[in-house]
Amino acid sequence: MDSQPSKWALKFLRWFCREDYLDEIEGDLIELFEKRFAASPKTARRRFTWDVVKSFRLRNLKSINSFKNSNIMNIIRHTLLLAFRNFRKYKSAFLINLIGLSTGLACTLLIYLWVNDELNVDKFHVKNDRLYQVMTNNVRPDGIVTWNGTSALLPDALLEELPEVEMTAGGTDPDWQMSYDLFVNEERKGSGIGKFVDENYFKMFSYALLQGNPEEVLTDISSVVISERLALRLFNRTENVVGQTIVWKDINLQNAAKITGIFKDPPANSTDQFDFVLPFSLYKYAFGADWKSPNAVTYVLLQDGTSPDAVNAKLANFMDDKVEESDASYFLHAYADNYLYGQFENGVQAGGRIEYVRLFSIIALFILVISCVNFMNLSTARASRRLKEVGVKKAVGASRSALITQYLGESILMAFIALLVAIGLVVLFLPQFNVITGKDILFHYEPTLVITALSITLFTGLVSGSYPALYLSGFNAIAVLKGQLKGSIGELWVRKGLVVFQFASSVILIVVVLVVYQQMEFVQNKNLGYEKDNVLLMKREGKAAEGMDAFLDGIRNIPGIINGSAITNDIFNAPGAGDFQWEGQIDGNTGFSRFLVHYDFVETLGLELVAGRSFSREFAQEESQIILNETAAEIMGFDDPVGKSAKLWGNDVRIVGVIKDFHFKSLHERMGPMFLLLDSQWSSTMVIRVQSGGLRQTLDRLEAFYAEFNPGYFADYKFLDQEFQTLYEAETRVAKLSRYFAGFAVLISCLGLFGLAAFTAERRMKEIGIRKILGSGLLSIVRLLSRDFTQTVILAIIIALPTAFFISKNWLDNFEYRITLEWWTFAGAGALGLLIAWFTVSLQIFKAARVNPALCLRDE
Amino acid sequence: MKEQSLGEFEELVLLMVAALHDEAYGVVILENLEEHLGKKVNISGIHVSLKRLEDKGFVKSREGGITKQRGGRRKKFYVITALGKKRLDSQYAVRTSLYQKIPEISFS
Structure with a gap:
């Protein structure tokens, strides 16, 4: 066994103990340790550590001044000073880094706040x-x-x-x-x-x-x-x-x-x-x-x-x-899992809102990494400018680890400056964010939040600084000072790889945004089998509840109102029918749905009859009549279903009509078999169709009539098409949020590309000057400079499109009725990515290509 | 000049320094104290007492040579000063005179 006391304890002792006491204290402690070691190594080691802790007294400490002059403090001060000087010297790079990192951090923080809020829903119960x-x-x-x-x-x-x-x-x-x-x-x-x-x-x-x-x-x-x-x-x-x-x-x-x-x-x-x-x-x-x-x-x-x-x-x-x-x-x-894990498929837990939580967490990580990549790219690209600095430092004896510390320190400092800006951004945009997400998130002091923000920032600083730090510190001092160093092929690949990653992520996000947008448009414009515009929903209450027929008769006389009826259920979510049997039925319950409706329902909603008739007051015993939809008629297998009978909840019912299929559930679900049953006793919602023109006047007249008919109540109506929207609230939110985040990802990627292009143009200034002198035209220079970027971005697009295809398909699988993925969505997203990249790069390249060769060549 | 205070533990350490004469340093003082007192003492307590005694002028110190033991760290030897001795003497005198005033009655 090793006969040394704990290395850490010893280091600690040497760190805090003042020099003039150290010989005595450390000597005594080690002597004691050696004596005790013979008896029991374990106890000796333990007691040594304990003695060190006990020696940590005010009297034994170095003075604050000696800390100020200690190596560590000097290194930190030096690093900070150099970092600030570098920031000042390369303002454009600093700004690009700052904007990129702070946007990335702000997005991440917002998503963190949202995810945290989602995860805590319903968890406040003590038990x-x-x-x-x-x-x-x-x-x-x-x-x-x-x-x-x-x-x-x-x-x-x-x-x-x-x-x-x-x-x-x-x-x-x-x-x-x-x-x-x-x-x-x-x-x-x-x-x-x-x-x-x-x-x-x-x-x-x-x-x-x-x-x-x-x-x-x-x-x-x-x-x-x-x-x-x-x-x-x-x-x-x-x-x-x-x-x-x-x-x-x-x-x-x-x-x-x-x-x-x-x-x-x-x-x-x-x-x-x-x-x-x-x-x-x-x-x-x-x-x-x-x-x-x-x-x-x-x-x-x-x-x-x-x-x-x-x-x-x-x-x-x-x-x-x-x-x-x-x-x-x-x-x-x-x-508490009801909220996030509320979906079941075939009796097995199958996601729910947790999928969106995961999705956005991944997006947050991507945005953060994209903004880290900017920093890495610009720092390595600019390494040549700092070569001399590295060379001199190495020559006077700086160790590699010291250089790594310096560059990491710089990037961590950068990240913390970005954090300050990001916090400002979060405070600024949180109200807007709350509107989009429909939440009430507050941004205030909370230990976990502070710890998370700090660790995210530290992580950002470490990740974005790691590559430049390792890369810059690895140079050979002699070669650097002789000016023999050339960018290695490997370095170029890493930089290109990072750009590929950035643009691939951006293109994926663009595709996802396009697909989500198309699907939501599809949902909005999908023909539900009836006209969902200009329909009012009204609660049945007060006098209107007692005398519904009188009320409905009354409103039919109001100019502008076409028809009125009532329904027991939620129009967008028909419940299961329960016990429903018919002659020749093959297997038990076939998943029928049903609506309990009032007279004129078919007419008011505008459902299309394909056979038989609708419910009518002119016939007796209408309560035992049902109207099937086409799918139901097909499943029941009658050649001519009208007039046939079936058994519902143990009672005989007769089929009087067949209507065309219409959507009685959200578009996530299939239109199955269903029937309408006349039963107005339980109807809780009145359905009223109005003319499309002069809606305002019609509503005024309706309100006036309602106030008279139903004193003490006010006409609290909703529009069917707006209620329809709320069915897809989650998707609409995702659509909006993903649009913003995709925008930010593209912005951050472009910033990186912009910086990189600026740098390349600057480095090749002399080359451009010589080319121009030898007669090269503007266009050929632009082509020369943009070729590299074009190749990189195209590679990114090639990688991104298949990935985006799988993600989109996965999301669309949530919908029973969905768009088919078209090739042009992907081509469009790719072209858009390329165009944005070209535009970003061309700003710099044109500037470089128009340079006056006399200016850039004169100092050689 | 106001008389410097001397705590109980400090007095013990000072006595031990005086008794060990020129051979007194941290570890030896610790071992002897533990032996005489019959209880465990922490080394850092002794260090602190020694520093205080030195500040008060009761002891003075010199550094020993570097040896292979102790991780190459010097020992610090302490000897009692004249002031320290005087203080011990007066302390001893006070205590003895007080002790002698205890009446000879049973303390059962």
Whole structure:
């Protein structure tokens, strides 16, 4: 074993201990170490280190002045001084580096803020690591469908049957966003989003109760817990609100409820946003609870230290003894994962928003590396200018590591200056960024943020400085001073390789932007099978809810309004049909969807009938008639479906018509079989078609009519085409963001190319002068200078296009209805990249080519 | 001149320097102190005491030669000064006179 004390401890001692004490202290410590070593090497070493630590006292320290003059401080001061002088001397290179690095850092910081925000959604619950949501896998002929609906009986059953479960809460799906009218003392006070949850809810989730006891706020069937925001809206105060009675109401349900508590508004990073909660017991009472209807959602809090896998094993067959031949099996999904990992394909977790988080993280890394590449390229290209400096330094004895330290120091300093500018940029553009991303991100002091920003900057400095540092410090001093050094082939390749990388990334981003743009255009202009413009959606409420037919009759008489109807469902997301059977059916459930609609729905929306008739008031028993779409008619296999009958939810229904296929789901999903069923009792949304001309006047008349018909309410309408847009919110955001980031990537790449071109032109100035004297024309010189760049950029494009093809195809696979990738998209992106490169380079080259040869040759 | 203070541990170190006469340096003082006191002492404490004693003028130091031991580091030898000796004497006198005043009663 090595009989030396710890090297680090010794170094540390020598570093801090004042010179005149060092002999004595170090000598004594080593002597002690040697004596103790004989007894036990390990203890000796440990005690030596301990002695060193104990000797670290004020009295033994070097004075501050000696630190000032210490080698390290001198090196740092020297490095900084040289760096600043270099920045001043080569202002254009400094500016190019600064702009490139700071833009890159700003983009990275913005993306970091966004990613960080995304990753923290729903994670604020204290018991987050034990909170789960029960998900259901339904086995269907065309695959497994995964969703969050469970039986309303499940929460209690789980608690009873599984010892691993500490607490459960049932509730209604937060995605429903049920909006209820609210009344205080018979006076309508607007509406609020409410949901039903179990009494345990406030014990499991961290929505802090400001007033009221979490144990008992929801025990009474006619209690309600409201948010701070709602309390202020209803009563203008939060004191003495508990105990008040409010009436909540929608078309199906209404009740007077006593306020038993006030909770703090759900934070912005909660996916679940609601104004008040009602007891789940009331929901079960009103809508029933049985094992067959999955009309609730279930949250589970597991016991400490329980793995969800153990519970999942039991959950898989949980339904078997509850319902005969159940096609549903349950499993647990971490509650916070719902947001980022919310998509399932055939029962298997298949991404979700996390894909965008990954995508943007990769983009951030790319932009950062592209801007680092600029720095590397310019520094190595300019190396020849600093050759003499390196040579002299080496000649007077600078070690290689000292030179490396100097150049790394320079690049790290550069990176930190860029960080300051980048922070300014982030502060400047954050509001705009928040608008695009639909977030509410704040840029304020936070330890993790500071650490991340500093480490990203340090990383940038190290990466961008590493190559120049290694490259410059490796020169042979004698050769350099004799002026014999020539750029090696390898160096040229590295520089070209970096440019290739930059432009390849830029071209990939350009292609992606083009493809995303085309797809979004396609989505906007896709014929949905009906005319989506000039359609209003209106909530059915108040008097309009009680006398819907009278209301609809009334608005039909308003000039400018063409027709009106109503629907129970979301027009862009038809729910599954459930139990639907017909004669000659081959296999069980074939994934039918359905709409519950009012009279005139087909006419109002403008769906095209291909056979039979639409629902009509002139016939009796229309409630047992259905209208199929073409796909449904084809699947059911009747030659002439009109007049045939089928069984829906155990009742006989008759097919009266067939309509052309139309999109009743988002374009991510296939148009499957579906039918319309007449049932206006539950209709919550009224659909109104207006004429395209004079829209403003029509709306004014509608509002006037509404105010008269429905006092206390105001006409709160939405446009169908705008609602359609919100379906593709995520994609639209990605489209916008990727456009910006692609722009920045191109800008940064161009900066690098610009600097490189400027430098090449400058170095070849004499050559150009001689060529001009010998009669070379402007064009031939331009061609000469731009040939290199053209080759490099073309190589980049050749590499980029296939990569871009795969990325685009991958993204488009998310859409069931999508554009086909055209060759000209790629050709266009390539040409654009080349044009931008040429333009950047030509600025410099023309300047160089027009130089007066007398000026550049006179000093030789 | 105001009399310099002398802490308890400093006094022990000063006594040891005086007792070892011309052979006193860090490690030897440490070993002897540990032997007499019967407890562990940290070397850095001794270093600090020695520096203080030197500042106060109770000891003076000289450097030894370079040897192969101790990683080639010189020893620093300490000897007590006249002032130091005087101080020890007066301290001893005070203590003895006080001690003798203890009445002869049982301390059980």
